[in-house]
Ligand code: SF4
């Protein structure tokens with residue numbers, strides 16, 4: 001009985017174990033594996049990150065009418081879907097230029113709003129990507 005009373009009083013005057021989310025942001029662990037970041041200048045367009053990504057969250061999609069500069073980059077443009085990403089870090093492990101061309105930050109992705117049509121835009125990009133490689137295969141055969 002006395003012990004229960006003691007615990008009740010102790011809990012009443014101690015700091016709460018929970019945080020006032022979303023008013024107080026959740027503290028991040030130093031080792032937190034967050035968003036993938038990319039540097040176009042350092043990328044050599046080997047596409048190893050795209051191939052290594054389990055859910056297909058990285059896509060190098062063709063850019064229409066690439067400029068001379070972009071042709072040097074195989075006319076491809078890096079795209080990353082943070083909502084598909086499982087934050088495994090496989091892309092960075094596969095990259096020949098980790099921490100330069102590709103790295104994993106400890107940043108968090110904002111929650112997407114319905115109006116942002118994240119999936120629709122990504123599906124359109126995937127279609128473009130598939131069509132591009134299909135045309136490439138057909139031109140070789
Ligand atoms: S962290 Fe994993 S899921 Fe995210 S882009 Fe890299 S390989 Fe893909």
Ligand code: SF4
Pocket residue numbers: 042043044045046047048049050094095096097101102
């Ligand atoms: S693996 Fe690295 S260098 Fe290769 S395409 Fe991806 S980001 Fe660029």
